[in-house]
Amino acid sequence: MSQTMVTEQNQGLKVKVKNITIGSILEGVVISKKKGELFVDLSPFGTGRLYGIFFKECEDLAKKVNVGDKVGVKVVGLNDGYGNLEIVLQDTFQINRWQKILEYQRNKTVLELEIKEANRGGWIIELEGIQGFIPVSQLSPEYYPRVSNNDKEAILEHLKKFVGQKIKCVVWLADPQKNKLVLSEKLTKAEIYQKVLESLQVGQILDVKVVGISSFGVFVRFHTNPDMDGLIHIMEIPPELANDLQKNFPLGKILKAKIIQIKQDRVNFSLKDLRPDPWLMVKEFYREGSQVQGLVKEKNNIFGVAEISVGEYGSIQGYVFEGVEKLEVNKSYNFLIETLNPKEKHLVLKPIDA
Template sequence: MTKTTDPQNPMQELLKLTPVFKVPALGALIEGAIVEIVKNRIVVDLGGNLTGVVAGKEIHDEKKTALDLKIGDKIKAVVIMEENEDGLVVLSLRKAAQLNSWDNALKMFEESVTFQVKILEANKGGLLTEAGGLKAFIPVSQLSPVHYPRVEGGNLNRILGKLNAIVGKLLTVKVIGLDAENRKLVLSEKEALSEERDQTLSGLKVGQKVKGTISSIVSYGVFVAFNGLEGLVHISEIAWGHVSDPRQYAKIGDEVEVLIIGLDGGKISLSMKQLRPDPWVEIAQKYKLGDVVESKITRLTPFGVFVQMEGDINGLVHLSEISHKIVRDPADFVKVGQIIKTKIINLDLEEHRIGLSIKALIPNPKEQVTEEPKKPETEKPKENKTEEPEDKTTKEQINTGAEKQSTEEKEAKTKKTPKKTVAKKKTEEPKDEGTKEQKVKKKEPKAKKITKKEK
């Protein structure tokens, strides 16, 4: 039976017979056959009267699929524009690859698959990369111990500097989170290496020697990376002597051999000094209590003075052993670099300590130091102090009397002087009442005159 058209409405009948073509929705994944490839432009037949085009950056995906395409190949692409000015549906191979990558990421997440990524960028929170065309992020907390940026004080600029040093490197990671809304992945290097780390840890034992590389240096020690693991050489295990700054003994990148001295869960304790001869054995043979040694001052502290004995071995002159006087600051008595003589007063080989004394070689002025300060504290001096005003008064009286006596003697002398002058000058005799001696002298001339007249 053949279909007939309605003679009264032929157009309506024709429209019913015409196939209906649906325009693909934005974001839809559709399939088509390549009909033309021209430089950065791929034309795709979508079936019916629809034609699509892939152009520009939308051609390129992470797998570089466009390089192997040819006319007639079927491809899947995502609709990013329903129709452009030429009436073509705009498609994207890049987004199609991302959708495929997302499906793959979901699969890797569910199956806990490990894979490698190249670090593209760093920020203060972690590292940025791509995985299967998807943006991915590795937080700082998810980095392995080898790459973890240890910075004392949490200085963000220094943390960023350490993270930038990882840019361009390949890291083994695992998907630990999915951000479906933003199509981003959260990755972890620590989790990816956990199984390998556990296997390596199970093969370690205390007393084992391992070779590694200095991965980080902090104020409390040195971190050494080996076999995908990392252990700490505490500052007390760097050298046999005192270590004030670990950076004086190692630098990042140095290859070292260390001894495993402790395993506690995932923590590995290492030692550098225990692979070297113990100088304390030589100390025990060379020195004994009471020995006088000549050594160089290496460090001053609030509690004493450190001097170099043998190599890295230092002895301590405690604050109380510097001088017989009260010592508040060692710098008032000695200085760094000075060569001094000391006496060994303590030799503890088990605790690795040497106690020295400077004052033991200096005569002790005990009497001068102890007796003089005690005088003001006794009661007798206090009695003397109370009597001092009376003594002073007596002395003043004596001095006053002596002064009066000397004054009278001076006045007597001054009186004798005019008597002599009166004896020479007769005209002044009547005016001077004089003394008995002067009166005798006055009478003598009268007696002479009487004698002459009688003759």
Template sequence: MAEETMNDFKDEIDRSFRKIKEGDILEGTVIDVKDTEVVLDLKYYTQGIIRAEDLSDDPKFSIHRDIHVGDEISATVVSTDDGYGNILLSKKEANQIVAWDKLKELMNSGEYVDVKISEAVKSGCVAFLEGIRGFIPASKLDLNYVEESDLDSFVGKTLKIKVITADEENRKLVLSGREFLKEQADAKRAEMISNVEVGLVTEGVVESLQNYGAFVNLGNGMTGLVHISQICNQRIAHPSSVLKVGQKVKVKVTAIKDGKLSLSMKALEEIAATEITEEKIEFESDGEATTSLGDLLKKAGF
């Protein structure tokens, strides 16, 4: 036991007299927080000092709010003697070295992290991650592009983001909150679709026309495809010969696969579909349900 204690003591002695040079990254424990500086115990024969201006690049940083006695801090050696026998350190420089490695890891993993928007700038917003200033383009703040006049409304908000660019050489950090929101929207859409049954007859609005068919917006974030062969009984060269964008149409859900809805207008020409109402679900003589999609989802709790 005595031998182990002596070995531990020897390690402490060796550490306290180790060679330290400028550029080294040291770890220390905060033992004092002053208005202008932070004092670290480096387990060395002298203490470490980090001046307030060398702690963070974040304009919202507060030395008394964000640094506490007992905190473990990594910092880069700026000078081995600050003129008073202490080692002068910079947490900002250490942040730059350590943070970019962490940011690259986050970019490669695709992990979501929380950031707080600190300010609105031209074409986007700014948030700090790992002490590095990051830019979130207006197109990446929400599911839809955020107008310049609405950027200020994001200041102070906390967003879940992904790192999409971490370019250490050019000091370029680009973040995006859109992916998380899209995943949430997709999950909600998939849950809503799970409540839709094949055979449902409902109404929607033609959203776009393609060579192969028409996409119909059914509301509640759901869109289905009416293949060109399912638009009408007549053979047509292009959906635009029968439909136009913005037109209201009645459709029947004919298939649900991989979260996608296949619709048919032609099928309704072959059955006596009743008028859609928001109030009730009626059943045709062949057992087919007709209702509004909004009414159906309301019953499912959406």
């Protein structure tokens, strides 16, 4: 059962939850202690009762607490039959450790942790005495195991090389109820990645380096410091090259590739049409105020659409709002460029001789 957890640290330990569920971690004050039974004030959520088999599970902790002591508890039942929450005692030191971890997550604190072990899925680390995991999916290209055919043994050997080293990471997922801690190395570079991606445009031609081969395409590095990789899907590779990726795309080979998609932190390339997008080149030919010949492609009562040539790079289309009634479809006219915004792919033309 899911819940939203909010942590605060004011005076001592405070872990508050919205919507109490089984597994919720709370703090309360012991108000009654009997043989085999303990009652804890969990205001404003009610009273918690420790009894039966749950008392046996944490009997050692229960013996150490007295009426008036603050304790951490975990909810294991929502009603004991008398309106009390069923609880077990939690080590307050353990709760404090999770509280720190949740604070790291909320503040997006960049941590530097030692890689303790490696398995085929990623790295095992330790934070505040809690074991955590950095999955392969949360590794940047600098560390990602880019191996041929997704060979599991090769992946493991690659990851083992970093055991004992320290790595910067942030808390990605922290769930005290399930004792689950997942971190991300990739997210420490998110802001830098975003700046690089914002500088790119679909249709742009880049020099890229082959860094990996898979059954569905070629992985290429398009940026260094930090390393950033993209994919040339096999459908975007000419057939004469796609028939043997290993032979035609050796590691380290430099290629020219065209950006065809930028989605979140993923960049996809193509080798099929390496002409730059004409929108990227249009300012080498025209400026606002330039006169240009255009072919009217369509029109209605409100606006028309005209196409202008961008040399060997192709053509682009723009809107015509003035004098539309005098224009004829499939006929060429001289236009004045009123608005030209390549980044937004926005062009407005005004007829001169219509």
